[in-house]
Structures are given as C-alpha cells and as structure tokens.
Amino acid sequence: MPASPIYKRVLLKLSGEALMGDDAFGINRATIERIVADIAEVVQLGTQLAVVIGGGNIFRGVAGGAAGMDRATADYMGMLGTMINALALQDAMRQTGIEARVQSALRMDQVAEPYIRPRAIHHLKAGKVVIFAAGTGNPFFTTDTAAALRGAEIGAEVVLKATRVDGVYSADPKRAPTASRYAMIRFDEAIQRNLQVMDATAFALCRDQKLPVRVFSINKTGALKRIMDGQDEGTLIHL
Ligand SMILES: Nc1ncnc2c1ncn2[C@@H]1O[C@H](COP(=O)(O)OP(=O)(O)OP(=O)(O)O)[C@@H](O)[C@H]1O
Ligand SMILES: O=c1ccn([C@@H]2O[C@H](COP(=O)(O)O)[C@@H](O)[C@H]2O)c(=O)[nH]1
Numbered sequence: 001m002p003a004s005p006i007y008k009r010v011l012l013k014l015s016g017e018a019l020m021g022d023d024a025f026g027i028n029r030a031t032i033e034r035i036v037a038d039i040a041e042v043v044q045l046g047t048q049l050a051v052v053i054g055g056g057n058i059f060r061g062v063a064g065g066a067a068g069m070d071r072a073t074a075d076y077m078g079m080l081g082t083m084i085n086a087l088a089l090q091d092a093m094r095q096t097g098i099e100a101r102v103q104s105a106l107r108m109d110q111v112a113e114p115y116i117r118p119r120a121i122h123h124l125k126a127g128k129v130v131i132f133a134a135g136t137g138n139p140f141f142t143t144d145t146a147a148a149l150r151g152a153e154i155g156a157e158v159v160l161k162a163t164r165v166d167g168v169y170s171a172d173p174k175r176a177p178t179a180s181r182y183a184m185i186r187f188d189e190a191i192q193r194n195l196q197v198m199d200a201t202a203f204a205l206c207r208d209q210k211l212p213v214r215v216f217s218i219n220k221t222g223a224l225k226r227i228m229d230g231q232d233e234g235t236l237i238h239l
Helices: 016-020 029-044 056-066 071-096 117-125 143-153 187-192 200-208 223-228
Strands: 009-014 048-053 100-104 129-133 158-163 184-186 213-217 235-238
Touching: 009 016, 009 029, 009 143, 016 029, 016 056, 016 071, 016 158, 029 048, 029 071, 029 223, 048 071, 048 117, 048 143, 056 071, 071 100, 071 129, 100 117, 117 129, 143 158, 143 200, 158 223, 184 187, 187 200, 187 235, 213 223
Parallel strands: 009 048, 009 158, 048 129, 100 129, 158 213, 184 235
Antiparallel strands: 213 235
C-alpha cells in the first residue's frame, strides 16, 4: 500500500523552457512524455493537480520578431504561446490515460474552456488535471504570478515550481557556478535578495496568501513523487 501524499491539492508551475529538453526552442516529445509520466505518478496517488504552464520555449522562437514591439502586444503573444504548450500537455496526458481540461485566461472558446474558478475546482474534485493557460490574461505579468494567483484561488496547499534548476540559489546558478543552494528560505529574504528564480510579484502574492512554494528540477525523474512523499527536494520558500 503506497503512503498517502502529504498534499491533497497542489498547483504545479511548469516552466515552458522545461519542455524544450535539449532543443533550442519548442516542445521536445520525449521530454514532455517523461514529465507527464512523473505527473501520472502523483495523480494516481489521488492528489488533485492543477498546472500553470509557462511559455518561454515558444516565445524564444519568436523573440527576434517581437524585438522592438509594443510590450503589451508581445505579452499577448507570450500568453498565446502558453496555450500551445497547454494543448500539447493535455494531449500527452490523454495518451497516458490522464483526463485533463485546459482553462484559458483569454477567451478561445473553440480551443479551451474559459477560466471559471468553481468549474476548475469541480474538475479537480472529479480527479481531472486542470491546465491553466494564458497566464493571468493580462500583459506585464508572468506565468509565475499566474501560478501564485491560481494557486491561491483554488486553495492549493503549495505551489510546486518545476524548472531547470534544482532549487533556489544565492545567485543565478547559470551565471554564478559557485552559488550555493538553499534548502529553505523565507519569502522576505528571497525578495530582499532579489533572487530571480521567481518574479517579486509572485513571491509577494504567495507570501501574502501564506502559500508556500517549492522550487525543484523537472529534469530529476521522480522528483514530484518524492515531494508528495514528504522527501526533501529542491528549495522550500516559506513565511
Ligand atoms: N537565485 C536563483 N536561484 C535559482 N535560479 C535562478 C536564480 N536566479 C535566476 N535563476 C534562473 O531562474 C530560472 C527559473 O525560471 P524558469 O526556467 O522556470 O523560467 P520561467 O520564466 O519561470 O519559465 P519559462 O521557461 O516558461 O519562461 C532558471 O533558469 C535560473 O537560471
Ligand atoms: O500573466 C501573464 C503571463 C505571461 N505573459 C507573457 O507570456 C510570456 C511567457 O510567460 P513566462 O512566464 O515567461 O513563461 C511572458 O514573458 C509574458 O510576455 C503575460 O503577459 N501575462
């Protein structure tokens, strides 16, 4: 008999760049299948799982064209990019036998349900994964902030930020190879130190809503399950 998961309802923030694998941009099939296999493990435990998907992998492919554009227009392009990822993720989940619904913060009625909070909660209670697309629906925000917002709205116990780094470091580990990883850090310290792993708006919203965040590497197979088992994985950001 498997141990019961430590969380009943979680918000998983999946970085768009995580879907690229080793490619320069876009969606790497093997990578998305591996991520979905990890997700399937925790869904099978009975955890209610909602996902906010990023768009960095799509936006990177159009970044040249977006250079010099009006910021709000470029942001809407970014939000549309998250919808591409959401549909790919939903399809990969369906192929694994996971039932998933995409809800979009921007109206796209032919493609996905609009975001309706009670409906999202209804899906979660029915054991479906809900994928939130199009971020907050507003320019000048990020999908990290969308994760904080939706996480608070659905009453998630934690935001799990799955990314390409294995936690929060004293400086960006891509630029500072000697940076050290925190096992735990308070929101106030992360904001004060301007740690860029999440944007300050997302940090502040999670702090104000008393919603802890765990940053972990999506490239470590089984990490999501280990978090559900209560094992130490990545970095916990707390009050
Ligand atoms: N102090 C830090 N600790 C850890 N990572 C950091 C830190 N500062 C900056 N980073 C960077 O933050 C990034 C984590 O964000 P992530 O890759 O999830 O991007 P995102 O903007 O949230 O998602 P997307 O790929 O969808 O745009 C890592 O690539 C890492 O290099
Ligand atoms: O609420 C939001 C969320 C996202 N955007 C735009 O989309 C891209 C991609 O999102 P990431 O969080 O970087 O994955 C982002 O750069 C913004 O341009 C947005 O405007 N509003």
